[in-house]
Amino acid sequence: MAAFRGPKVWLWRWRRNPLRRRSDALEAWVVLVAWAVTVLGGVFTGLAATQAVEHGLAQERAEWRSVAARLTEDARDEGATESGGDLVWAKVRWTAADGSSRAGQARVFAGTVAGTSVTVWTDPDGRLVTRPATASQARLRASLVGVLVGVSAAGVPFVCGRLLRGRLERRRMEQWDQEWERIGPLWGRKTS
Structure with a gap:
C-alpha cells in the first residue's frame, strides 16, 4: 500500500514557501x-x-530521367525459379544526354535476352541511378x-x-546527510 502523500499541489516549486530551498x-x-x-x-x-x-x-524527380537502354548480355540467374519473375543484375548500354555511349549494370527480369530494350534512370551527368521516389x-x-x-x-x-x-538530487541528499549528522544526536535529549 502506498503512503499517503497529501493532495497534489501544482507548481509547488514556484510558490513562496519557507520550506522551499x-x-x-x-x-x-x-x-x-x-x-x-x-x-x-x-x-x-x-x-x-x-x-x-x-x-x-x-x-531528384525533377532532374533524373528515364532512358532506353539495350541489354548487352542475357540476364541469367543460377538460382532463379522457373517463373522468371526474379530481378537480376545485367549489363546494359545507353546513350547519355551529351551523346556519349555509356555502359553499366541494371536490374532486369531473369531470362531477358541480349538486345532487349529496358528502361534505366540516369542523373544529369548520365550516371545510372535508381528510379526516383514518387510524390x-x-x-x-x-x-x-x-x-x-x-x-x-x-x-x-x-x-x-x-x-x-x-546531480541536484544527489547534492540535496548529501546536504540532508550533513544536517542529520549535526541534528540527529540531539533527538534523544530531553529539553526539560
Missing part, C-alpha cells in the same frame, strides 16, 4: 527549460529534416525521417535535464 527553485527551472527545449527542439528539428528530405527527393513515397520517407530525427534531437536535452536533476 534554492535547489527546489533551480530544479524547477531545469525542468522547465529541459522540457521546452525537448519539445520545441524536437518539433523544429523534425520539421526541418522532413522539409530537407522532401526537397531532395523532389529535386507519395517521398512524403512517407520524409515523414519517417522527420520523426526519427525529431525524436533523436529531443532526446538530447531530455537526457541532459535528467542527468542534471539527478
Whole structure:
C-alpha cells in the first residue's frame, strides 16, 4: 500500500514557501527549460529534416530521367525459379544526354535476352541511378525521417535535464546527510 502523500499541489516549486530551498527553485527551472527545449527542439528539428528530405527527393524527380537502354548480355540467374519473375543484375548500354555511349549494370527480369530494350534512370551527368521516389513515397520517407530525427534531437536535452536533476538530487541528499549528522544526536535529549 502506498503512503499517503497529501493532495497534489501544482507548481509547488514556484510558490513562496519557507520550506522551499534554492535547489527546489533551480530544479524547477531545469525542468522547465529541459522540457521546452525537448519539445520545441524536437518539433523544429523534425520539421526541418522532413522539409530537407522532401526537397531532395523532389529535386531528384525533377532532374533524373528515364532512358532506353539495350541489354548487352542475357540476364541469367543460377538460382532463379522457373517463373522468371526474379530481378537480376545485367549489363546494359545507353546513350547519355551529351551523346556519349555509356555502359553499366541494371536490374532486369531473369531470362531477358541480349538486345532487349529496358528502361534505366540516369542523373544529369548520365550516371545510372535508381528510379526516383514518387510524390507519395517521398512524403512517407520524409515523414519517417522527420520523426526519427525529431525524436533523436529531443532526446538530447531530455537526457541532459535528467542527468542534471539527478546531480541536484544527489547534492540535496548529501546536504540532508550533513544536517542529520549535526541534528540527529540531539533527538534523544530531553529539553526539560
